[in-house]
Amino acid sequence: MDPLTVANTLAGLLATANALFDTVRDLKKSKVDPITAAAIAKVEGQVNDFQETILRLRGLVLEQQDRIAQLQAENAQLRAENTTLSRAAAARQGVEDQRKMYTEKRVGRATVLVREGSEDSYYCPSCFETKDKAIPLQGSTGGMRRLYSYRCPGCRATF
Numbered sequence: 001m002d003p004l005t006v007a008n009t010l011a012g013l014l015a016t017a018n019a020l021f022d023t024v025r026d027l028k029k030s031k032v033d034p035i036t037a038a039a040i041a042k043v044e045g046q047v048n049d050f051q052e053t054i055l056r057l058r059g060l061v062l063e064q065q066d067r068i069a070q071l072q073a074e075n076a077q078l079r080a081e082n083t084t085l086s087r088a089a090a091a092r093q094g095v096e097d098q099r100k101m102y103t104e105k106r107v108g109r110a111t112v113l114v115r116e117g118s119e120d121s122y123y124c125p126s127c128f129e130t131k132d133k134a135i136p137l138q139g140s141t142g143g144m145r146r147l148y149s150y151r152c153p154g155c156r157a158t159f
């Protein structure tokens, strides 16, 4: 039985108990013999016990509802954290997979990176290490050829 049905059932029982209480109160006003009066007093005690039990049960149900709400909130938070961590792990895996496709290559006195399958294009090892980006190196032109062969447009390093 779900908590709402339990709460509604208890509310119905409490209404019945309260009606019984009113009936007993009316009976106590009437003039009756001592034996009947004793019987009415006994019923009054039983009705009071009935009301108290229902109220206690209602308290327990409210506690359980609070606990369920708390667990649902915790569950939502954990799901959100799980999603964030899964995305981060997938992104990290993507970077790792990407890294595996590049290897170092000696070009003259410089060490550059080449991509698997296209060894003629060179990439900056520094940017790859620090920014997780494969930045293609630019060949030097004109008088700069005497100073360096390649230049990284990202970090301006020369090779």
Ligand SMILES: [Zn+2]
Residues within 6 Å of the ligand: 124, 125, 126, 127, 128, 135, 152, 153, 154, 155, 156, 157
């Ligand atoms: Zn660079």
